Amino acid sequence: MIKFTVNGEAHSVEGDGTLPLLWYLRDIAGMTGTKYGCGAGLCGACTVHLDGEAVRSCVTSVAAAEGKAVTTIEGLAENADHPVQQAWAKHQVPQCGYCQPGQIMQAAALLAKTPSPDTDAIDGAMAGNLCRCGTYPRIKAAILDLAEPAS
Structure with missing residues (x-):
C-alpha cells in the first residue's frame, strides 16, 4: 500500500504504483483543480507540490509520492486567498x-x-x-x- 497526504489528509493507493499522480488526484480523489494538459510533463497544467517542490503530476507516479505531502491548488489556501x-x-x-x-x-x-x-x-x-x-x-x-x- 502506498501512503501519502494530499492537502493534509491521509491517502493510500493499493495496486499499481505507476499510476500517475494526476489521475489519482482527479479520478480517485475527485480533486479536479489540477488539470490535464499534455500528459508528458511539458506544459505545467498539472503542477502540484510534492514536499513543497513543484512537480508535474502527469509524469509523477503515486509511488513517487510515498510518504510525502502533496499539495494541490485546492489545498494551497483554505479560502483561495493565498x-x-x-x-x-x-x-x-x-x-x-x-x-x-x-x-x-x-x-x-x-x-x-x-x-x-x-x-x-x-x-x-x-x-x-x-x-x-x-x-x-x-x-x-x-x-x-x-x-x-x-x-
Missing part, C-alpha cells in the same frame, strides 16, 4: 484560466524558495508552464508584486 491567488486576481492574470492552477502552483513554489526573484529567476522557474492565452506579462507582474525587496 498571496499568489490574490496577486493573480489583482493583476487580472487569467483569461481562459485552464493553465492557471499549474501557473499558481509553480509561482508559489518559486516564491517559497526564492522570496526575492528577479525577472531572470521568474522566467527560468515559469518557463515550463505554458499559457495559450499569452498572459505571461501579467503572470510576471503578479510574481514581481509579491517579491520581497532585495536586501
Whole structure:
C-alpha cells in the first residue's frame, strides 16, 4: 500500500504504483483543480507540490509520492486567498484560466524558495508552464508584486 497526504489528509493507493499522480488526484480523489494538459510533463497544467517542490503530476507516479505531502491548488489556501491567488486576481492574470492552477502552483513554489526573484529567476522557474492565452506579462507582474525587496 502506498501512503501519502494530499492537502493534509491521509491517502493510500493499493495496486499499481505507476499510476500517475494526476489521475489519482482527479479520478480517485475527485480533486479536479489540477488539470490535464499534455500528459508528458511539458506544459505545467498539472503542477502540484510534492514536499513543497513543484512537480508535474502527469509524469509523477503515486509511488513517487510515498510518504510525502502533496499539495494541490485546492489545498494551497483554505479560502483561495493565498498571496499568489490574490496577486493573480489583482493583476487580472487569467483569461481562459485552464493553465492557471499549474501557473499558481509553480509561482508559489518559486516564491517559497526564492522570496526575492528577479525577472531572470521568474522566467527560468515559469518557463515550463505554458499559457495559450499569452498572459505571461501579467503572470510576471503578479510574481514581481509579491517579491520581497532585495536586501
